[in-house]
Amino acid sequence: MFNEILDVQEVLHTLLYFVVLSGVTIVCMFIFEMITPYNDREQLLKGNKAVAIQFFGKIIGITLIMKSAIATNDSLLGAAVWGIIGFVLMLIGYFIFEFLTPRFRVDKEIENGNVAIGIIAASISLAIALITSGAIS
Template identity: 45%
Template sequence: MVSWLTNPYIETVANYSVVVLSLVVFLAVFEVVTKYKNWEEISKGNLSVAMATGGKIFGIANIFRYSIEHNDTIIDMMAWGAYGFLLMLIGYFIFEFLTPRFRIDEEIQKDNRAVGLISMIISVGLSFVIGSGIG
């Protein structure tokens, strides 16, 4: 049984499955905290929402990349991935707080592409910073 668990093919499928499920859960959390409905806006062609959501997807996946690389067990990988997501979520709220001249969510919903782009870049950038600290 132990050789089953150490098989790299099985390990890859396990990591993949956990990350896909985590992406679904974490994107649902973002859906709750944003004022717009991501997939509804994307289906209407809102490029700003697509960029912001794509940045979140990349960010979460990148955090898990570091987590998989630095942890030996699925449980540790999940814990570090969830912790990284929490830090990314905090970063989202800080970004909203640090822009008092306008509301990030409202601008992204109005398809302000400059705000969508910077939101994407912040998510991607934070994921590298967060990932570098994962143990």
């Protein structure tokens, strides 16, 4: 009866993709946290809205990339590799944003609670993620 409703193989396949790509996402977020000069978690606990907004953009951006990587690859390894490639592109975009704003340091502004810069940083993460996820598919 159960096999008529759900294919056990498909359920296991789904769980495997979920576990592996969630792990890749967590590692990507950890790397993002390591490259910022401030401690994201401390800033979030202090109520820094700019950090929260930027963090939101990173999480959603990475997740969009992982979704496309899963949807467009027949293998778990392919999905993980394309997810990592998309993350690297997000990192490059992050550094380009910093480079294109020589009058101020993006990280410093976000650490100081500049919500406007946090919104722009989140928007850039999302834009890069949308472009990358489209390119993956």
